[in-house]
Amino acid sequence: MKMTIKEIAKLAGVSQATVSKIINNYDDVGQKTKERVLAIMDEYGYRPSYAAQSLVKKVTKVVGVIYAGHINANFNHPFFVEVVDMFKKTLGGEGYDLLFFSNEKFHKADENYLQRCQHYNVDGCIIIGGEQVEPSIYELDQSTIPCIGVDIELTGPHSGYIMTDNIQVSSMAVEHFYLTGRREVAFIGGEKESFVSRQREAGFRERIKAYGLQAPEEWFVYGDFFEESGYACMKELLRSERTPQAIFAISDLMAFGAMKAIKDQGLDIHDFAIIGCDDITAAKHVEPPLTTIKQDKQKIGRMAAFILKDLITGHIEQTSLKVDPELVVRESCGSKKPGVMR
Structure with a gap:
């Protein structure tokens, strides 16, 4: 039997909103409550759908842009400039705005991409791979926030990546x-x-x-x-x-x-x-x-935009794509x- 978020909430003795907060990794739920709900979800093999994740997540039409690692922090590599420009144009045509995240303090323990994405309530993220990628990138990847990686392999439940072969x-x-x-x-x-x-x-x-x-x-x-x-x-x-x-x-x-x-x-x-x-x-x-x-910078940027949109809307859950070079x-x-x- 396929469980619903309503049934999980009833079994745990909590509200549907509380279950949704736990699914979306909000930090304002007590640890014991979180453990009880997660245990029930595990027992019944419950996997949250995109609709369930969205109960407490209002659609904002805002996508985060993260340059992972120190090498790309200046946004000045010509390859990535062209990729992100095409990504922006493509998603902009779909009604999305971009929010650029700073990683100037990523060595500090209090810097957490997942928490910052939750704070700004972004619908999803594009992550540009660089050198010495911060561990918090992979925490974000493994969350329920849809992510598309460029030149970085992402394996999360709602992530995808695209790169040249x-x-x-x-x-x-x-x-x-x-x-x-x-x-x-x-x-x-x-x-x-x-x-x-x-x-x-x-x-x-x-x-x-x-x-x-x-x-x-x-x-x-x-x-x-x-x-x-x-x-x-x-x-x-x-x-x-x-x-x-x-x-x-x-x-x-x-x-x-x-x-x-x-x-x-x-x-x-x-x-x-x-x-x-x-x-x-x-x-x-x-x-x-x-x-x-x-x-093919244009294709990579365009495909990244469409893949992320499909991850956000739940049309796909995971995907990866390699583009042929010339x-x-x-x-x-x-x-x-x-x-x-x-």
């Missing part, structure tokens, strides 16, 4: 190196703890092994997705006993930094093959224009004619 990203880069005759390749990654960086490194290692390419461990260097770190990483590679023929940087900004480091050392940039990732607008304007793995060939990898390989 990061294994395929690196596979495309290595395959292009192989097909253009480069056999000694290096990898410039983000922080080692980064989910995206780990995935792209795994794809890179898998593919260089398949093609028998040379990539000693000293040619694996790590930055933070931004230009300055790409510059430092490339200088480290240039200090190696021998230098690689080709470099895959997992962001366009780090690729820009790597190119600048080569030029500042007085070396010919055309002696190296460089591939970045993202295909931000500036990639086609650097010298030489950057070969890169394009992430290789955009320009002069930084020795191409005479730009093109796209799908």
Whole structure:
């Protein structure tokens, strides 16, 4: 027999509003009452529907925006700027407003995303994945508040996530190196703890092994997705006993930094093959224009908006989606004619 919130409340001897508060993790319910209600829900296998969760949650048409971790806190990475802009335009067309949450104090114990989302009564959240993600992000993910993640895996009961297929990203880069005759390749990654960086490194290692390419461990260097770190990483590679023929940087900004480091050392940039990732607008304007793995920022932003709306309205409960990348060939990898390989 499928239980209802009314029947759970009757068995527990409390009001339906109290049960709904417990379902939505409100903190103004006594611990003994909470334990009694949860025990009954567990005994009868009760799983709250979206309608039940909404009894005490007034629809506000407001969605929270959270940049998880410290690396994205400045909102200034071109990839995420475009994703969030499309997300905003798409949800705005559906009548939603956005509320940006600060994470400047996330190291302090009193910072809690779930409580703040409850305080502002948001209908749902988009979470942009960064480095060193705060534990409270995963508390929010596991709550009844619908969440959509971009570049972060969410597994909560009302969560979903969307990202580019990061294994395929690196596979495309290595395959292009192989097909253009480069056999000694290096990898410039983000922080080692980064989910995206780990995935792209795994794809890179898998593919260089398949093609028998040379990539000693000293040619694996790590930055933070931004230009300055790409510059430092490339200088480290240039200090190696021998230098690689080709470099895959997992962001366009780090690729820009790597190119600048080569030029500042007085070396010919055309002696190296460089591939970045993202295909931000500036990639086609650097010298030489950057070969890169394009992430479909417009599609990611639009899909994130529609998935979150469906999570909010209860049309879906959990979902995940990986978007195919594209290789955009320009002069930084020795191409005479730009093109796209799908």
